[in-house]
Amino acid sequence: MPIQTVGILSPGDMGQAIASVLNQHGLRTVAALDERSQRTRQLASEAKIEDVGSLKRLVVESDLILSVLVPAAAPQAAAQVAEVIQEVGKSILYADCNAIAPYKVKQIEQIIQTAGGQFVDASIIGPPPRVPNRTRMYVSGVQAYELEQLRDYGLDIRVIGDEIGQASGLKMSYAALTKGLIAIGTELLISAHRLNLEDVLWDELSLSQKNLLDWLIRAIPTMPPKAHRWVGEMEEIAATFGSVGLTELTFKGAAEIYELVKETSLGKQTPEENTQNHSSNGHQKHLADIIAALSHESLDQTQR
Numbered sequence: 001m002p003i004q005t006v007g008i009l010s011p012g013d014m015g016q017a018i019a020s021v022l023n024q025h026g027l028r029t030v031a032a033l034d035e036r037s038q039r040t041r042q043l044a045s046e047a048k049i050e051d052v053g054s055l056k057r058l059v060v061e062s063d064l065i066l067s068v069l070v071p072a073a074a075p076q077a078a079a080q081v082a083e084v085i086q087e088v089g090k091s092i093l094y095a096d097c098n099a100i101a102p103y104k105v106k107q108i109e110q111i112i113q114t115a116g117g118q119f120v121d122a123s124i125i126g127p128p129p130r131v132p133n134r135t136r137m138y139v140s141g142v143q144a145y146e147l148e149q150l151r152d153y154g155l156d157i158r159v160i161g162d163e164i165g166q167a168s169g170l171k172m173s174y175a176a177l178t179k180g181l182i183a184i185g186t187e188l189l190i191s192a193h194r195l196n197l198e199d200v201l202w203d204e205l206s207l208s209q210k211n212l213l214d215w216l217i218r219a220i221p222t223m224p225p226k227a228h229r230w231v232g233e234m235e236e237i238a239a240t241f242g243s244v245g246l247t248e249l250t251f252k253g254a255a256e257i258y259e260l261v262k263e264t265s266l267g268k269q270t271p272e273e274n275t276q277n278h279s280s281n282g283h284q285k286h287l288a289d290i291i292a293a294l295s296h297e298s299l300d301q302t303q304r
Helices: 012-026 038-046 057-063 072-087 101-115 146-154 166-194 198-208 212-223 224-241 249-262 271-277 282-304
Strands: 005-009 028-031 064-067 092-098 118-125 134-138 156-160
Touching: 005 012, 005 057, 012 028, 012 146, 057 072, 057 224, 064 072, 072 092, 072 101, 072 224, 092 101, 101 118, 101 166, 101 224, 118 146, 118 166, 134 146, 134 166, 134 198, 146 156, 156 166, 166 198, 166 212, 166 249, 166 282, 198 212, 198 282, 212 224, 212 249, 212 271, 212 282, 224 249, 224 271, 249 282
Parallel strands: 005 028, 005 064, 064 092, 092 118, 134 156
Antiparallel strands: 118 134
16 A cells, blocks of 8 residues: 555654654644644644644544544543544544554554454554654564565554564663663662762762763763653563563553652653753753752652
């Protein structure tokens, strides 16, 4: 099936960047922007995503829908698309690209297929694809090979199997390391700050864990605006690990850290505001200032 139009559900930070790459390489992208926020509309406009208004029009005009949402929104979005698929009688290809547990992806597959659609499990590893060769989309399922067409339009698509749950399981395992480590780093640095040991800890990390410290200096400052999304992602990882007989507690704890961060002023910024306000990314003092702010604001929350 030739893919000529891709529906983006929804053009947030990641969805917008994916659409921008596809558009730059000559593929049409559309979104249903009725009742969406001004920020979402602005992001869509910047990426040259065509607004088709309603979800029904998006299904009618698209050959492929990429669902790129916060984890909690994925099942409801799929159910809404399924209703439209049944209404218009179109066997559209639906790729769930969300950071959700494999068992939940399989439930969404049933929702889409029961309505008459086709389904692909997908996971995005890496940042929004604004820089070439840093972001990969892993896909699995019987129809996964269809997404290989997007290689011709600037995306790095990698088929890893024909089973639904493989791509999402990979995402859960990978994000457990990267975002889990950011949560651990944030918590231990806040702890050191409150114990008045941050200077000593910085010195020791600089001596014995310099590569890890350098990574945290780059990673933590960009995290706060994403914390509201990462709460759900940590919960999905916890559920994934629990489903294979491992403890869920590690990543339930990580979810609590991101819950704490999202309620701070830094956590309530948009990614655009974060970039504008923190131009000194990559410096130890910058990270120390962020940790101090998170520590003070989160402490205020617990004392209310």
